[in-house]
Amino acid sequence: MGIRERKERERERRRQQIIVAAKRVFSEKGFNKATMEDIAKEAELSPGTLYLYFKNKDELYASLSLRILQYLIIRLEHVNGNAELDSNQKIDALNEAMFDVYEFDPLIIINMFHLQSSETLKNLSDELLAEIEELSRKSLGAISNIFQEGIDDGVFVDKHPIALADIYWSLFSGVILWESSKKIINREKDYLKETLRIAFDVFSRGLKKNN
Amino acid sequence: MGIRERKERERERRRQQIIVAAKRVFSEKGFNKATMEDIAKEAELSPGTLYLYFKNKDELYASLSLRILQYLIIRLEHVNGNAELDSNQKIDALNEAMFDVYEFDPLIIINMFHLQSSETLKNLSDELLAEIEELSRKSLGAISNIFQEGIDDGVFVDKHPIALADIYWSLFSGVILWESSKKIINREKDYLKETLRIAFDVFSRGLKKNN
Amino acid sequence: MGIRERKERERERRRQQIIVAAKRVFSEKGFNKATMEDIAKEAELSPGTLYLYFKNKDELYASLSLRILQYLIIRLEHVNGNAELDSNQKIDALNEAMFDVYEFDPLIIINMFHLQSSETLKNLSDELLAEIEELSRKSLGAISNIFQEGIDDGVFVDKHPIALADIYWSLFSGVILWESSKKIINREKDYLKETLRIAFDVFSRGLKKNN
Amino acid sequence: MGIRERKERERERRRQQIIVAAKRVFSEKGFNKATMEDIAKEAELSPGTLYLYFKNKDELYASLSLRILQYLIIRLEHVNGNAELDSNQKIDALNEAMFDVYEFDPLIIINMFHLQSSETLKNLSDELLAEIEELSRKSLGAISNIFQEGIDDGVFVDKHPIALADIYWSLFSGVILWESSKKIINREKDYLKETLRIAFDVFSRGLKKNN
DNA sequence: TATGAATGAGCGTTCATTCAT
DNA sequence: GATGAATGAACGCTCATTCAT
Numbered sequence: 001m002g003i004r005e006r007k008e009r010e011r012e013r014r015r016q017q018i019i020v021a022a023k024r025v026f027s028e029k030g031f032n033k034a035t036m037e038d039i040a041k042e043a044e045l046s047p048g049t050l051y052l053y054f055k056n057k058d059e060l061y062a063s064l065s066l067r068i069l070q071y072l073i074i075r076l077e078h079v080n081g082n083a084e085l086d087s088n089q090k091i092d093a094l095n096e097a098m099f100d101v102y103e104f105d106p107l108i109i110i111n112m113f114h115l116q117s118s119e120t121l122k123n124l125s126d127e128l129l130a131e132i133e134e135l136s137r138k139s140l141g142a143i144s145n146i147f148q149e150g151i152d153d154g155v156f157v158d159k160h161p162i163a164l165a166d167i168y169w170s171l172f173s174g175v176i177l178w179e180s181s182k183k184i185i186n187r188e189k190d191y192l193k194e195t196l197r198i199a200f201d202v203f204s205r206g207l208k209k210n211n
Numbered sequence: 212m213g214i215r216e217r218k219e220r221e222r223e224r225r226r227q228q229i230i231v232a233a234k235r236v237f238s239e240k241g242f243n244k245a246t247m248e249d250i251a252k253e254a255e256l257s258p259g260t261l262y263l264y265f266k267n268k269d270e271l272y273a274s275l276s277l278r279i280l281q282y283l284i285i286r287l288e289h290v291n292g293n294a295e296l297d298s299n300q301k302i303d304a305l306n307e308a309m310f311d312v313y314e315f316d317p318l319i320i321i322n323m324f325h326l327q328s329s330e331t332l333k334n335l336s337d338e339l340l341a342e343i344e345e346l347s348r349k350s351l352g353a354i355s356n357i358f359q360e361g362i363d364d365g366v367f368v369d370k371h372p373i374a375l376a377d378i379y380w381s382l383f384s385g386v387i388l389w390e391s392s393k394k395i396i397n398r399e400k401d402y403l404k405e406t407l408r409i410a411f412d413v414f415s416r417g418l419k420k421n422n
Numbered sequence: 423m424g425i426r427e428r429k430e431r432e433r434e435r436r437r438q439q440i441i442v443a444a445k446r447v448f449s450e451k452g453f454n455k456a457t458m459e460d461i462a463k464e465a466e467l468s469p470g471t472l473y474l475y476f477k478n479k480d481e482l483y484a485s486l487s488l489r490i491l492q493y494l495i496i497r498l499e500h501v502n503g504n505a506e507l508d509s510n511q512k513i514d515a516l517n518e519a520m521f522d523v524y525e526f527d528p529l530i531i532i533n534m535f536h537l538q539s540s541e542t543l544k545n546l547s548d549e550l551l552a553e554i555e556e557l558s559r560k561s562l563g564a565i566s567n568i569f570q571e572g573i574d575d576g577v578f579v580d581k582h583p584i585a586l587a588d589i590y591w592s593l594f595s596g597v598i599l600w601e602s603s604k605k606i607i608n609r610e611k612d613y614l615k616e617t618l619r620i621a622f623d624v625f626s627r628g629l630k631k632n633n
Numbered sequence: 634m635g636i637r638e639r640k641e642r643e644r645e646r647r648r649q650q651i652i653v654a655a656k657r658v659f660s661e662k663g664f665n666k667a668t669m670e671d672i673a674k675e676a677e678l679s680p681g682t683l684y685l686y687f688k689n690k691d692e693l694y695a696s697l698s699l700r701i702l703q704y705l706i707i708r709l710e711h712v713n714g715n716a717e718l719d720s721n722q723k724i725d726a727l728n729e730a731m732f733d734v735y736e737f738d739p740l741i742i743i744n745m746f747h748l749q750s751s752e753t754l755k756n757l758s759d760e761l762l763a764e765i766e767e768l769s770r771k772s773l774g775a776i777s778n779i780f781q782e783g784i785d786d787g788v789f790v791d792k793h794p795i796a797l798a799d800i801y802w803s804l805f806s807g808v809i810l811w812e813s814s815k816k817i818i819n820r821e822k823d824y825l826k827e828t829l830r831i832a833f834d835v836f837s838r839g840l841k842k843n844n
Numbered sequence: 845t846a847t848g849a850a851t852g853a854g855c856g857t858t859c860a861t862t863c864a865t
Numbered sequence: 866g867a868t869g870a871a872t873g874a875a876c877g878c879t880c881a882t883t884c885a886t
Contacts, residue, residue, distance in 0.1 A: 032243045036881060037848095046847045048883075057881065119244045157416065159409050163402075167386060167410040174385015175378060191374075198370050199378045205368065206417025225870095247856060257872045259858075268856065454665045458860060459869095468868045470862075479860065541666045579838065581831050585824075589808060589832040596807020597800060613796075620792050621800040627790065628839025647849095669877060679851045681879075690877065 015053050015063075018043050023064055027107035031061060058123040062132060068109070069135040072101050076142035087150035091207065094146055095200040098172050102196065109176050140165045147207070156207050168203065175199050226264050229254050230278065233271055238318035242272060269334040273343060279316050280346040286311060287353035298361035302418065305357055306411040309383050313407065320387050351376045358418070367418050379414065386410050437475050437485075440465050445486055449529035453483060480545040484554060490531070491557040494523050498564035509572035513629065516568055517622040520594050524618065531598050562587045569629070578629050590625065597621050648686050651676050652700065655693055660740035664694060691756035695765060701742070702768040705734050709775035720783035724840065727779055728833040731805050735829065742809050773798045780840070789840050801836065808832050 021043035025034045036057055040047045054060040075097040079090055102109070121129065144165035150156030179192040232254035236245045247268055251258045265271035286308035290301060313320070332340065355376035361367030390403040443465035447456045458479055462469040476482035497519040501512055524531070543551065566587035572578030601614040654676035658667045669690055673680045687693035708730035712723055735742070754762065777798035783789030812825040 035879085040848095047881085048847055048849095049845085051882070052845075119240055157413070159413070163406050163409050164413070166389060166406055167382070167413065170385035170389040170406075170410070171378075171382045172385075173389065174381035174383075177388070178377060178381040178384065195374050195377055195381075198374050199381070202368070202370070202375070202378065202417035203413060204417070206413035206415070246854085258856085259873065260871055262857070263870070457858085462869095469860085470868055470870095471866085473861070474866070541662055579835070581835070585828050585831050586835070588811060588828055589804070589835065592807035592811040592828075592832070593800075593804050594807075595811065596803035596805075599810070600799060600803040600806065617796050617799055617803075620796050621803065624790070624792070624797070624800065624839035625835060626839070628835035628837070644849095668875085680877085681852065682850055684878065685849070 011053075018045065018050060018053055018060070019063055019067060022060055023067075023105065026061065026064065027105075055125060056123055058120050059125060059128055061120075062124055062128055066128075066131060066135060068101065068105050069132075069139055071104055072097070072139050073135065073142060075100060076139060076146075080142055080145055087146075087153050087155045088208070090146050090149065091204050094143065094168075095204070098200070099193075099196070102172075102176065102193075106176070107180075109173055140169065143168055150207070155209055157209055164207070171199055171203055172196075222264075229256070229261060229264055229271070230274055234275055234316070234318070237272065237275065266336060267334055270336065270339055273335055273339055277339075277342060277346065279312065279320070280343075280350055282315050283308070283312050283350050284346060284353065287350060291353055291356055298357075298364050298366050299419070301357045301360065302415050305354065305379075306415070309411070310404075310407070313383075313387060313404075317387070318391070320384055351380065354379055361418070366420055368420055375418070382410055382414055383407070433475075440467065440472060440475055440482070441485055441489060444482055445489075445527065448483065448486065449527075477547060478545055480542050481547065481550055483542075484546055484550055488550075488554060488557060490523065490527050491554075491561055493526055494519070495557065495561050495564060497522060498561060498568075502564055502567055509568075509575050509577045510630070512568045512571065513626050516565065516590075517626070520622070521615075521618070524594075524598065524615075528598070529602075531595055562591065565590055572629070577631055579631055586629070593621055593625055594618075644686075647682075648696075651678070651683060651686055651693070652696060656697055656738070656740070659694065659697065688758060689756055692758065692761055695757055695761055699761075699764060699768065701734065701738050702765075702772055704737055705730070705772050706768060706775065708733060709772060713775055713778055720779075720786050720788045721841070723779050723782065724837050727776065727801075728837065731833070732826075732829070735805075735809065735826075739809070740813070742806050773802065776801055783840070788842055790842055797840070804832055804836055805829070 018039070022034075022039045025038045025042050028034075029038065036047050036050055039060070040050055043050075050060065054063065076094070079085070079093045079097055082090075082093070085093060124132075140162065144161040147156060147161040147164045147168075151158055151161060175196050176192070179195055229250070233245075233250045236250045236253050239245075240249065247258050247261055250271070251261055254261070261271065265274065287305070290296070290304040290308055293301075293304070296304060335343075351373070355372040358367060358372040358375045358379075362369055362372060386407050387403070390406055440461070444456075444461045447460045447464050450456075451460065458469050458472055461482070462472055465472075472482065476485065498516070501507070501515045501519055504512075504515070507515060546554075562584065566583040569578060569583040569586045569590075573580055573583060597618050598614070601617055651672070655667075655672045658671045658675050661667075662671065669680050669683055672693070673683055676683070683693065687696065709727070712718070712726040712730055715723075715726070718726060757765075773795070777794040780789060780794040780797045780801075784791055784794060808829050809825070812828055
């Protein structure tokens, strides 16, 4: 392993260290209340160091979404690649994968929509922006593939599979956002996971041609 | 019309003027990037004037959500009150109502989740908070009533109707949020409305016992 | 009584109404936390009206000091004019007068030093400034007269009577300020009046040649 | 000298730099008219930097009082600890100490009463508040000890020594406040010091049993 | 490379003052 | 004269970002 390579590896390690710290802090405080100093402290680094690895706060933030998308894609490709599953089983596997995504990082999804703001987007480098697009497209593509297969097999209703993928993702993140925001009208804990399960259930039923 | 009444009307006019301006600015920039001065400028007023009508930024913001909830409830009660509709027809009417809500104010829903933050809630007056809770409860209640009826009639799957209402709302707002955030991966316009329609369709199918 | 005179009288009545309200509000909140709107409300007038009678907040404030000085002067002249009292008795009478001043308006004295700030003074009209100077001089003069008499009679120590008057007033206001500020180290109530009494006592003893 | 120590020293230097600037600005403009930006400019720092060393404006302000109290206590303990002085000599020494306190920082005493406001106190950290209380108590205690001794020795009038200490402090600060506020009725300079001397003189005379 | 002290622009909010009615 | 809605300058404070070490 050359020096250059070792350096690169070290650099990546640092990046991950910061991302992990940022995730914790953003999750706890939300994007706006989390300060760069909070994150630096959590990462046991100085604020200045953060800027050696990320151009600015927005870009650090965006990197988090990247990470969860990467995890999601791995799970989805695993589902898609499993030739032994029929369409119905793949839907179940998809639902399970989404559950795992939620467990992997329950809170960051809530903040993921922060990226929406075009003001935020303006601060991102073109490379990062391209990467986000790429991963988003990839993950939605993987989901829509599952639906496409079911449609081709004649077991799913014949709707545009990309739209279905969008809807599926919307349902998933919508439930998480909404249930998390229910501090307003307090309800018992773990209600979220149960609701998520029902949501997947209803959606799956709606997807299938004959129930 | 007495002087008092005219004054009251004038005051309400100003409030609406501010709310309309705030809606535009919040929609464009999001809660945190929107400044009170932005809103004042948009309303062609001075910053100080905003505070004559709203206690603070949070409360101005919350007022926007109130407005759309009020509109939603009116529509929902109309659906619920119509004795001539069977359960299946009511679902259709519900979907139409939600469509109108979206058209009534397509952008504010995007930011509506900002209310979640307990930090935000802290700054709201008790009255406003109570009103938000009341309206939230009412609108979800109206939706769950429709589902309850269908379950009682034996035409809908037997799931907890309040959970179903939560999911329905999550799906609705989730799709709007997600599609609106798709500036990232630009797609043709009006795709949102079509997606929303498919989403309602799939959900309705999933809801019904026999397709 | 001519119309002009009646108007003038009416105008004076309003001024007093405002001054009384201002006294209450300034006493309760202090100069800086008291707003013109607070005072207007207390006077059951509108903020704009206050400016018909007083050039600005500073000038309204200064008028309060004027009023207490006027009361003080009346009391002092009464003491000085009483030919039946010898020097020792006049000191006692002086002390009593100061007690009454304190009771007349215990709190405003605390804020009276606000006038010190040259920034404040800048906002006062020349007439008002002249009037304050005149009354200050007069009241201190009346006090120093009492001391002068005692010195001339050979019963008081031979110090500069104007300096003594300054010291006497300093002691008086110093005790009030200090005791009022003792929220820091809380002590039992009415301690102030007792302390004031001891202060006068010690000062009087120090003033007299033979004890 | 270790790095840590050098840093600590540097930090203390900055604090003093700010305190000195704040003293000048507060003295000139009073607490309320002095802005943090004024102080920052005077200290040749940016506003943000002030907040690295002091939690807020109130706490910066309170630190000034702390400084003078610390100096006062040192002087007082020196007087109290000197076994060679009899009660009369201790009074003289006390008066000299107070003179030095005045010279040490003639202007800050003027504003020291600002601390009274419970609104101000609310913004202070518990530690700072405790420290202020502690130092106030200590300094008044030291003064009252001197009086107690004189009373025990039978040379001072038998009054409550704590009340006497309060009065002594009131007289001291009252004279400074009053004379400083005499910009209103301008008088020759150094009059203050002469007045202070007379004030101490009269008080001492009043304190002693036989003159 | 890493630091962390310093920056300074920016924001929410207040309130003395004005002026059209 | 009286009103009170509207103003807008001003302030305390925060925090993303920079840069000398």
